[in-house]
Amino acid sequence: MTTPLLSIVIPARDEAGNLPTLLDEIDTAFPDTPFEVLVVDDASQDDTWAMLTRRAEQDARLRPLHHDRSAGQSTSVWQAAHAARGTWLATLDGDGQNDPADLPALLARARQGDVTLVAGQRVNRRDDWLKRLSSRVANRVRAALLKDATPDTGCGIKVIERRAFLTLPYFDHMHRFLPALIQMQGGRCVSVPVNHRPRGTGHSHYGLNNRLWAGLLDMAGVMWLRKRCRLPAPVDQAQDILGLGEGTATASAETDTLPQEGSPR
Numbered sequence: 001m002t003t004p005l006l007s008i009v010i011p012a013r014d015e016a017g018n019l020p021t022l023l024d025e026i027d028t029a030f031p032d033t034p035f036e037v038l039v040v041d042d043a044s045q046d047d048t049w050a051m052l053t054r055r056a057e058q059d060a061r062l063r064p065l066h067h068d069r070s071a072g073q074s075t076s077v078w079q080a081a082h083a084a085r086g087t088w089l090a091t092l093d094g095d096g097q098n099d100p101a102d103l104p105a106l107l108a109r110a111r112q113g114d115v116t117l118v119a120g121q122r123v124n125r126r127d128d129w130l131k132r133l134s135s136r137v138a139n140r141v142r143a144a145l146l147k148d149a150t151p152d153t154g155c156g157i158k159v160i161e162r163r164a165f166l167t168l169p170y171f172d173h174m175h176r177f178l179p180a181l182i183q184m185q186g187g188r189c190v191s192v193p194v195n196h197r198p199r200g201t202g203h204s205h206y207g208l209n210n211r212l213w214a215g216l217l218d219m220a221g222v223m224w225l226r227k228r229c230r231l232p233a234p235v236d237q238a239q240d241i242l243g244l245g246e247g248t249a250t251a252s253a254e255t256d257t258l259p260q261e262g263s264p265r
Helices: 017-030 046-058 073-083 100-110 129-146 172-186 207-229 237-242 251-257
Strands: 005-010 035-042 064-067 086-089 117-122 158-161 189-194
Touching: 005 073, 005 100, 017 035, 035 046, 035 073, 046 064, 064 073, 073 117, 073 172, 086 100, 100 117, 100 158, 100 189, 100 251, 117 172, 129 207, 158 172, 172 189, 172 207, 189 237
Parallel strands: 005 035, 005 086, 035 064, 117 189
Antiparallel strands: 086 158, 117 158
């Protein structure tokens, strides 16, 4: 199999009714780009796993992963990112509300070379009023406290450099704070308007309580991380200071392993 440029990560729980269409739309969105899709079945009680395994037998680009017990969205994304092979990661929600047709534009923006993460911004939310209101309040509070300059961090569609993602601190619900975490390590994030659609079938597993209370605790934790972080930290090597060994194989190897200013490694 050709090494993929893009690894598309989809956490899913009880989404057997939405995933087939979503996977078909991904195929349509990338007719010429080498990609893989890692769908993490987070202990679904419906036919999600059976559907994924049947489809994977026919399509080598689909790599299903499975949890016997639910581990949550962040753990699913984190595990899939470590198993992925692409240079870039894309995330999509499994409910079909994110439109895969937006991914090529996000990937093209990411590949311009001046950003680490491109986040989708839902300009026309297709959710009920309570979900829209709670999301709006959460985004404003998060932006004020974390200063991540990202208007819609809750949007599930993002493209991020895989190498940068793998350096981030892992914790439950980390997926809600990816722009702030990337910026703490010297990366740059931009937001791009994207389409948003009504959920196809099933129902959301998130409610006001598990968003609000967990979100407040996580916010405090990320604020602490932001205050304690010292990256990026410029570093000089001995051969640079003393003018020694310039261009040697050893010097090149050391340069590749030391994070430089502005690098999210």
